[in-house]
Amino acid sequence: MAALEESNHLIITPEYQMTTLEENNQLITIPEFQMETLEENNHSMPAPETQPNKRRKRKSMVWEHFTIETVSAESRRAFCKQCKQSFAYSTGSKVAGTSHLKRHIAKGTCLALLRNQGNHQTPGTPGMNGNGSVSDPPRHHYRSHSSAYISFDSDCCRPEIARMMIVHDYPLHMVEHSGFVTFLKSLEPRLDMVSFNIVQGDCVSSYLREKQNVMKFIEGLPGRVCLTLDVWTSSQSLGYVFITGHFIDGYWKPQRRILNVVMEPNPDSDAALSHAVATCLSDWSLEGKLFSITFNHPVGEPGLQNLRSLLSVKNPLVINGQLILGNCSARTLSNFAKDVLWAGREIIKKVRYSVKYVKTSEFHEQKFLELKQQLQVPSEKDLSLDNQAQWNTTYQMLVAASELKEVFSCLDTSDPNYKEAPSMEDWKRVDIICTYLKPLFDAANFLASRTNPNQKTFFHEVWKMHELYHSITSHGDPFVISLAEIMQEKIDKYLKECILALAIAVVLDPRFRMKLIEFSFVKFYGKEASKYVKIVDDALHELFLEYAALPLPLTPAHAEDGNFENNMKAEEISYNELTDFDAYVETTSQNMKSELEQYLEESLLPRFQEMDVLRWWEENRLQYPVLSKMARDILTMQVSTADPGSVFDTEIKELDEYRSSLRPETVEALVCAKDWLQYGSATGVSNALVKVEGLRS
DSSP states (O other), rough: OOEEEEEEEEEOOOTTTOOEEEETEEEEEEESSSSOOOOOSOOOOOOGSSSSOOOOOOOOGGGGGEEEEETTTEEEEEEEETTTTTTHHHHHTOOOOOHHHHHHHHHOOOOHHHHHHGTTTOTOOOOOEEEEEEEOOOHHHHHHHSSSSSSSOOOHHHHHHHHHHHTOOGGGGGGHHHHHHHHHHHOTOOOOOOOHHHHHHHHHHHHHHHHHHHHHHTTTTTOOEEEEEEEOOOSSOOEEEEEEEEEEOOOOOOOEEEEEEESSSOTTTHHHHHHHHHHHHHHHHHHHTTEEEEOOOOOOOOHHHHHHHHHHOOOOOTTTTEEEEOOHHHHHHHHHHHHHHHHTTTHHHHHHHHHHHTOOOHHHHHHHHHHHHHOOOOOOOOOOOTTTTHHHHHHHHHHHHTTTHHHHHHHHHHHHHHOOOOHHHHHHHHHHHHHHHHHHHHHHHHHHHSOBBBBBHHHHHHHHHHHHHHOOOSSSSSHHHHHHHHHHHHHHHHHHHHHHHHHHHTTTTTTTTTHHHHHHHHHHHGGGGGHHHHHHHHHHHHHHHHHHOOOOOOEEEEETTTTTTHHHHHHHHOOGGHHHHHHHHHHHHHHHHOOEEEEEEESOOOOOOOOOOOHHHHTTTTTHHHHHHHHHHHHTOOOSSOOGGGGGBBBBOOOOHHHHHHHEEEEEEEEEHHHHTTTTTOOOOSSSSSOTTTTTT
């Protein structure tokens, strides 16, 4: 009987031609004729003449780089195929094992192997035969503690490379960069590198897989979809319309997804936005589900008519296409702020110079702080230069400088190098500018701090701005009067275009209902307030009647009963004498108050704490089955197309040079897939790549 043990792997061969091989706790039977014991790593080994004629094939990867040669009757040595250096392998019955051989290859002590790295030979790569030819490539197997061997497949890495490119906005050409290729080859020499065309196709494949999940999600929505259109430009003067869908899911939770990125060659044309919306409706089968549109790009009256037709023709529940918000609130606030800053541009230029003078020199800043301490100015604000691409930084610079104006005035008298200091009259106008900018800053901060700011919440911010700008009726300073007239005109124009959408959302807040509209409209419109209140009231009733005409979903009790229709048929009473009863019910029903009227007449809820209005409608949907559906859609409408990070931007977003060079289909795939992947994938990363024709050329 002989036993073969190598690194805790035991082979036992009984007389009836059976050998057991235990490797990593896995037992395998192998037929053989005789029993032997081979011990490695300081285990006993029989003499060469007693060894079997048939030896178990070595599976360690180290033998791809070493050969065993007999140097004497009692000694065998392992020779490196690269540098020909020899190492002890066996002496008599003792075997040295393979750990020192692995270190020779893996630790870089083989000089010949290091020299071959310039020829893409790294540890773990195929060795060189004695004649200089490349030996057979190694098997793609690895040892692990849980299984004997794991196969390696380069195709498994491709979806992960595509995901990396999408999630981190890496340029697709990066896969062909020499540094990136060398880095990956150092990690896994056997990895088959991909080209730009391949990774582009893989990214689009990932987009198509995720799109199927999003489409199933949207198909199951109980309500309607509101769209926001964010128009970007590019260095080629092309427009890219980013279309985002907003909706409430079956759990009454607000959701948003970027649905399309549509390239428009002429973004300023009257048909550009309507074409982009029509593309989205067709792509996602949203005909009949659209509720409102909000966009941030100037559109003429013909363009507005095109958008209204998309809302009203196939979407009856939008009161003749009136739920179009042509003024994105973030863009409107930025335009307001730019007008204020432009009016005070000469004064702001002096303040910017003063701040720059202090902040760009340690000596000047130290002197400024000493003067502040001597004057005991209580301001805790720090001076900072503004980024003129974001108007909030200019506002913050002006506020901080205004609180430190005494220090600047003292610096003007003590430092002869400090020139162009603002006068006291200039500082008064800086205070006026900050007064006009503050409500804009507060409203924009409100938008930036909310993931889904809607009309109901933004109405209060608009009210504050209106109250401030109309409170200044007379002033001795022409600068103040001119600025007040500009802001009054702009806020009135905004209200005229958006008041209906803003107001109907406020009515559906049970803390305000119609009362706040009646009160605020007196402030807005004075003697004509009742006329505008009636417009809102009529629109609400018209919208409610359209929702009431739709079939109601089954109540929970009926929905759980699978024989609902059969039960109803069994309970039907077909007596002719009940026809008069039906006429009576129809007559009296006309005199009954509707859900909307009942809701408007109920008492207001207290306002002492923050309230989740959408949650309130979910909890009261049985009491208001029709009105709750209407509220769900109305509260989905958006006042802004901007994401929180771009609320204060003063310029239109521009697509970078690299993405502008890609095909429009690829840009859409990268942008949409990145947005969808942040919500998780229902199917995970599939190893089966979808074939995308036309992207391999």
